[in-house]
Amino acid sequence: MSRKANVIKVIIAQMPVGHNKEATVAHTLGEVRKAAKANPTAKLAILPESFNCPYGPEHFRKYSESVPNGPTCKALSNLAKELKIYIIGGSIMELDDNKVYNTSTIWGPSGEFIGRHRKIHLFAVDIRKENLGGCTFSEFTELTAGKDITTFEIEGRKFGVGVCHDIRFDELAKIYRMEGTEAMIYPAAFCVCQGPMHLKMLQQARAIDNGMFVGTVCCARDPTPEYVAWGHSMIVDPWGQTIAEAGEKEEVMMVDFDFTKVDEFRKQIPIFNQRRTDLYSLVYKKN
């Protein structure tokens, strides 16, 4: 068996999303290119949720395209090949058989399509909170939910992918843990209401529950649309410590995922093996 990497350097690209899809994609991928050239040891780049489409149900179908052969996918594939890195392409709106999915695509260093994660838990809330402005939003009118979990490996370390609201479901993260995942990545678009309340705590909870890295890569703040993104992309280590956090604006961070922390946490706090599976169980009903 090949040796597992101890540290994997990752580019976290918190980017703004405009109304001109081509221009947004070109800008985002250009910033990733700059970061990768300045940091040639980076192995993976991650983009935000809905990174080429303003986050609102009225836009989803209009901006949707086919996976893996649409124009945004081609651009992601070409960039991965040019830079010889892995890319988790945030998410885009995928059109398939007249249905629209919120889909994260994953690309390998030869530009190959490794897989897709269709957001499993569609987002719908109606929150009223003094001082935070509240949030009423639903993806259910426009989107279809995915059914499958998605993992892939870089140098012997297993990454799992969810999309934004998927992070609220501890069962899903546990299933990924049962599949051997060591880092969960959630391209996200938390807004200014739930972001400050929950984003960090959710990441810490999923990380400590499962002894794994948990990363969110979010859209940068644009105060003009109805849905105002919180920004604050963040990487939390298996011990629940925040090792990187962006502000609210466009920002590219370089983050070392030191996987020896996963090994240490799992050895020193062996809760996964202490589960009372004689008393309870969690089952992934694979389709």
Ligand SMILES: O=C(O)CCC(=O)C(=O)O
């Ligand atoms: O779960 C939340 O509060 C936010 C989720 C979200 O913004 C999304 O799924 O895009």
